[in-house]
Structure formats: C-alpha cells, structure tokens
Amino acid sequence: MLAAAAKVFCEQGYVNASVQDVAEELGILKGSLYHYIDTKEDLLFRVLSEVAEDTGQILREVEEEADSMAPLDALRLYALRQVEFSMDHQVRVAVYHREIEALSESSRRLLVERHRRHERFVVGLIEQAQARGEVQPAFDPGALSKCVFATIVWTARWYSPLRDARRHFADRCAEFVVCGLSGPLAEGA
C-alpha cells in the first residue's frame, strides 16, 4: 500500500493525487483503502514515516559499528549506506523531500525530530574528527553536516539504475563526502 501511494504521489504530486488514484494503483476499491487509513494526509505521513523508520534503522546499525571506527571512517560508512538507500528507494526518498512540507505542523515536527538524530550523529562525528585534527576546526560542524546530507538526498533525484553502477557510485559519493570534509586541512595546514 505504501509503495503504491509513494508511486502515485511521486508521479502526480501529492496535492494532485487522490486516495482514489492510490486505490486504482492497488486495484482495490477506495472504501477498502479507508479500512487502513483515515485521510490522504495520513497516507502521506505513513509513506514518509516508513522512510524515517528505514533510514533510522541504517543509523542505528552504523552507530553500533562506529564505536570501533575512526570518525571519518564512520562517516564514510554512514554516507555509503544512506546513498545506497536513496538509490534503492528513489521514489520514496524523492517524495519525502518534496512533500514533507505538505504535512500538518505536528506530523512534520515528528519527522524533523527523527531527522535530528541523524544530524546529531553526523555533527558528533565531525566534531570528533576536528578534535583529532582531521577536519578544519574553524568550520561549523552544523553547516558541514548539511553538505553531507545534500549528497545523500540529491542522489534520489539524479541516480539512474540503468546508467549508473550502483556500488561504484555509492562509493564515489561517500568518498566525495569524506574528502570534502577532510580535504582543506591537507591543503591549508
């Protein structure tokens, strides 16, 4: 149901799409769909929550592994896994970033709060790397983290599974992130 809803929201845009369209995509009656959801916004919230759930699961896995890793290696692993997720779930990730503002304030806030955990993790690793002299200490970790998320999020917009070799490009994006963070020090030091 959520995959069908994501497809319809992606193709038609959330505002244009109706619960009827989602029911047709599923080949069921609209009434049957209303057994599972209350409103169209409820459906959107569930699609976006599932994305938050899945990327949160990746975060937890990387957090566990990160304990025994250098901070930039943990960042590389985090970027790699999240970029791969953006590649494998392009439609859902694109809908997430395009439509999150269509949610009511309270629903949106729940998702933003969940994203904050990702920000704290990435910012924390950048701060650790700065303490080790691996990232320029003068740069604001919050702003740097935005550059990291840009690479992850934008992947869902441009990646073409037919054209691009999945692992090669995920590796490349992860390297882009790590070198983007650590590069200036080598040059400037």
Added chain:
Amino acid sequence: MLAAAAKVFCEQGYVNASVQDVAEELGILKGSLYHYIDTKEDLLFRVLSEVAEDTGQILREVEEEADSMAPLDALRLYALRQVEFSMDHQVRVAVYHREIEALSESSRRLLVERHRRHERFVVGLIEQAQARGEVQPAFDPGALSKCVFATIVWTARWYSPLRDARRHFADRCAEFVVCGLSGPLAEGA
C-alpha cells in the same frame, strides 16, 4: 511580480496557490495580473526562467574568467558563485527544484536544456582536471558533476541568513566541492 509569485508558490505550493493569491500578495486585482500572464503555469514558467537566466549569467561570467584558470580553481569559483546565488535567492531556487515537474513537458524541456550548459561546463572542467591528474581518472565525470550540483541546490533548503555567515559558508561549500573531487587522488595515489 515574479518575486511575489515565487513567494506564494513557495509558501503554499504551486498546486495549492492561485493567480488570485499572487494578485493579493501584490495588492492588485487578478484581472490586472492577467494583462501580463496567460495562465498560472505561465507565471511558474516565468519564475523558473528567471532563475535559469540569472544562473546562466553566472555561468557566462565564470566561463570568461575560467579561460585563464586551472580547472579546479574554475570549479571552485563556479561553486562559490552558484552557492551564493542559492543563498541570496532561496525562495526562487527552492521553487525551481520543487516545482519544475509541474510544468508542461515542452516548458520543462526548455529549462532542462538550459541546465545542460551548466552540466557540460562542470563535466568539461572535471575532465580537464582528470587529464592533469588532479581528479581520479577512473571516476565518471557525469556522476561527479551531480555531487557538485547537490551541494549548490541543497543550500537553498538549509541556509539560514540569520544563523550563517554568508561568505564563510559559501567558501566552505566551494571547498567541500573541490576537495570532494580532488581528495581521493591525494589519498589513493
């Protein structure tokens, strides 16, 4: 007129917004607005065309300067100027990337064609840098260029003029791009 339209489209979303809303934002009658435009889509197309015009102007300026520069320096300058544009015109840039798919196929294609000039420029510089041994030759320049555009585009979503020092962060994004491209070679060579 275009600034008012961009504001309304950004706040309400293009599909929700009406020509009436834009007229109210301007403090004029809807009929007066129809002197200048034919349809709501016409208004969206003009907003996005203006963004394409302005970023195209930046491209031309950087192209001129680039003739006497090393390719990675030209890329740094291009990223810096485009990130600054995303910061200074957040609303218009955000509407561009969120609503471009709401345009008719023919209008959309005109804008995509204009963006191709940016892609060719960035890809060309990456290829030159590869020929000079400054970027890993094994990486696909097209995919690398997407990472560059990710940093530029995403800025419009996260930048906060009250929180972030404009030039410092534009510099940081430009460095992130250049080091992201050139970093792995230094490490791996």
